[in-house]
Amino acid sequence: MNVTPSPQTNAASVSATLNAWFTENARDLPWRRDGFGAWGILVSEFMLQQTPVNRVIPRLEEWLARWPTPASLAAVPPSEAVRAWSSLGYPRRALWLHAAAVQITELHGGVVPSDLDDLLALTGIGDYTARAVATFAYGYRHPVVDTNTRRVIARAIAGAGEPSPPSRGRDLESMGKLLPQSAQEAALFNAAIMELGAVVCTSRSPHCDVCPIRNVCAWRAADYPEYTGTRKAGQKKFEGSDRQVRGLIMAELRSTHRSVTDAELDTLWPDSVQLRRALASLLADGLAMRAQGGYTLPV
16 A cells, blocks of 8 residues: 655645646636636636536626626626526625626726735635636636645545535645646646546545546545544525525516516415515525515616
């Protein structure tokens, strides 16, 4: 059995091996193509949050055909962004993206900023999205950490079957130790390690037999020990939840350009208390608004 590799021994070999593997095996995704642009990358990052790639690609292409610049999105009411978001889920992201487009247009001359602080000041942009845009759109050397990145590091470097709950400081430090010095190689590695976690080092059924770093993987060297650490709380079931009811209300609001009446909403769900609670949460989130005769998308 192989000796468990140390992070110091692993760093150079992991980054070089993964970059070479990624160069040959990367999926052809729109946001990875030359000339895709910072706005397209920003939109893709908003859409990819908790949404599978195969659902994002056609919607992303439709979105960018309709709103190819931040200014073009900022010029329409937020209701149009929410309507176009449709089945991508978590429609607050559409509101945030519209608000970010307005800010980019008004504060940055319609150009997506490259500075981390400027990106973080935009509505709806957190640490991951800011680093992803600065790295993949502008080529800056930043560690970019998502769920897939954390899983690969936990297994290959720490020898754990899955990562412990997220910790911004710890996660960035762990990724930073693996990051190549060259900004170009660092950007490539950020994408490569995410790709490995997405298609090879998957959560439930990792394909260790085809993994390019299997020979330096600490988890494999330790004979795949079970994870015994703290786990992140699982997501509550969707069926019968307030999320489901919110989705039904949003679908009804998107289906028309007129006000939806209380009587029409009452037909959507048998539990009137839950229905009103879901509606109140949509109003509080700014995803719905009161209008003459009922409710509409935000204008």
